[in-house]
Amino acid sequence: MTIEREYTTKLAVDGVTIDRRDVEMLDAIDRHGSMHKAAEALGRSYARLQNRVVEIEDAVGPITERQRGGSGGGGTELTETARELRRQFDRHDAALGGVAGITESVFPGTVRDRTGELATVETEIGSILALVPDDATEVQISVRSDAVVLTDPEETPRADGTSLRNQFTGTVEGIESGDAITRVTIRFAPEGMIQALVTNASVDRLALESGQSITASFKATAARGVRLEPSADE
Amino acid sequence: MTIEREYTTKLAVDGVTIDRRDVEMLDAIDRHGSMHKAAEALGRSYARLQNRVVEIEDAVGPITERQRGGSGGGGTELTETARELRRQFDRHDAALGGVAGITESVFPGTVRDRTGELATVETEIGSILALVPDDATEVQISVRSDAVVLTDPEETPRADGTSLRNQFTGTVEGIESGDAITRVTIRFAPEGMIQALVTNASVDRLALESGQSITASFKATAARGVRLEPSADE
């Protein structure tokens, strides 16, 4: 059973929800200069596409300047609003894509102390400071590998000079290098492991190799807890 | 125009795509012990719900043990597979929720050097090492505030002792404290700004206050570029 994490990106603006299809529509209008050509290029019906443009404009204001008649019969141009929507969508989509594509390290544990949404969670690798949902006590802490910072244990700054609240020292167990990015697997004392994504250059500078001692740090705000034992009976 | 970033969470397992509705269905079955009661509790029709269970099982194997007849008429229990699906979904959902809810700092810039997906991007605050799409040259770099590490400039480790490839020193401009988390805004020389999410405890330990000099660092793998000038004409 192979599980792939997926998602769909949306923007809720005023009254409407803009999805990928809408953004592709705006893109096509921008490229072709008319809604008719955009519809044809996308394989959509002109009528629906035009309706959708009006629907969005009713909610968020003008996203197009549409002209009928005139040289060439008229045409449609995007407004700056439309371009801003597209940029926002692309950024959000990239952020979500980052989450879906990146490995995470998972540590089951139990919540000890709590201050608001922040809590100390007891796990197999030690205490982790993380964001956890309000009512949870048994949780899984998950840490995105692109949030894990590696440092030489010798030079790791004193804990009070940084906002990296979680620091664990272990040994390098695996190194998988790509074109520019390397995935480093670090093993802690009993059986915990964490993965870190770092640039190849960082691998060189830290002179990482298997068996070496290394410190992995991550921020409390980058560690998220998910309630393990589910939903209370209602 | 207020824009809210939204998303829908999905898991693609073998042949099917499992969404929030499916997970809520599994949850209800688990709580009530039967598909009939689950359907009633969810306000769904039993027929559709049962069809969906079979549909999922055809793709991923048994997610329930269903018994008809017997004491109480029978009932339905979840398998461990179903529980694992639910945990995966919750983790993924939490990760996506983190992205959607967190502020990002955005820096427009132009790509200089590139090695695979990693590139040096020239921005208003200086050179940023970031992940950028293959064909882009004009990009927006966006940095999640929960990935920004704050350090005392005096104690900031030498750049070659860490995998934090991007370091910028500026002055604290704003501090907004919540129950447990504080959002710190840092201003760089000309006009660039970045936001960092840190624990309140970190604010204390770094003795953060407005006007103070501070170093903000983030990993190259946590900085993502989005193509600004869109899609090539086709």
Next chain:
DNA sequence: GTTCGTAGTATCTATGTCGATACAACGCCG
């Protein structure tokens, strides 16, 4: 004033999803 390619609008139809309904099959229990 005719032409042309566009915008704008209304209506019909196909499609897919889901609830509603009805009924058979099952097996323990009294």
Next chain:
DNA sequence: CGGCGTTGTATCGACATAGATACTACGAAC
């Protein structure tokens, strides 16, 4: 042996979405 509350299955209709089609309106260029 009948009752009961399940699972299992088939069919119908409601609803929303979108394509297909047809027609009007527009305005510069020729």
